[in-house]
Amino acid sequence: MLSILLEHQAWQTTLPQVETLCEAAARLALARGLAEAGFDDEAIAAALATGDGSLVLGDDASVQALNADYRDKDQPTNVLSFPQDECLLPDPALGPAAPPWMIGDIVLAFETCQREAQQQAKPLDAHLQHLVVHGCLHLLGYDHLQDAEAERMEALERAVLADLGWPDPYAAIEG
DSSP, rough: EEEEOOSTHHHHHHHTHHHHHOOOOHHHHHHHHHHHHHHOOHHHHHHHHEEEHHHHEEHHHHHHHHHHHHHSSOOOEEEEEESSSTTTOOOOGGGOOOEEEEEEEEEEEEEHHHHHHHHTTTHHHHHHHHHHHHHHHTTTTTTOOHHHHHHHHHHHHHHHHHTTTTTOHHHHHHO
16 A cells, blocks of 8 residues: 655654554545545455555655645645556456556655644644545545535545544634
8 A cells, every 4th residue: 555654753753653543544545535436345455455655754844845846836735645647546347456556655744734733723643644635535636626626525534534533624724
């Protein structure tokens, strides 16, 4: 599935269970997103078993450099997603015989995520899992540029986070 690369030690120091939190959020988000796209349980299991990508737990400086290089925005951001091969989803017809699915990569910035969690009065682990879910849905082709897309993506985020035991991640922002 997603390999977790701990590039900024503050993640581990602040959240000792950071890898477990990321794995749970990513697995559930990818499964829900694939189900929404029409994959059955067997195809989802095969996709998750063969999926290959990375989740980089970085810092503001590394994310700012990526944001400048790939989005022409010379500032840090909370999460960046880089879908592989224009988000080619695995072929559900192949099931377990499917070749490895190149999921893509997600990069998170510790300082920005921590600051946002504090500003939104949320636990860092809740915000982390929300951003992992958000990033995974982007890897599957979900987006929030138009209202209808945003509503669909945010509904999936809310559902996944509820399954992880967290309240609506947008309630504090919108309410």
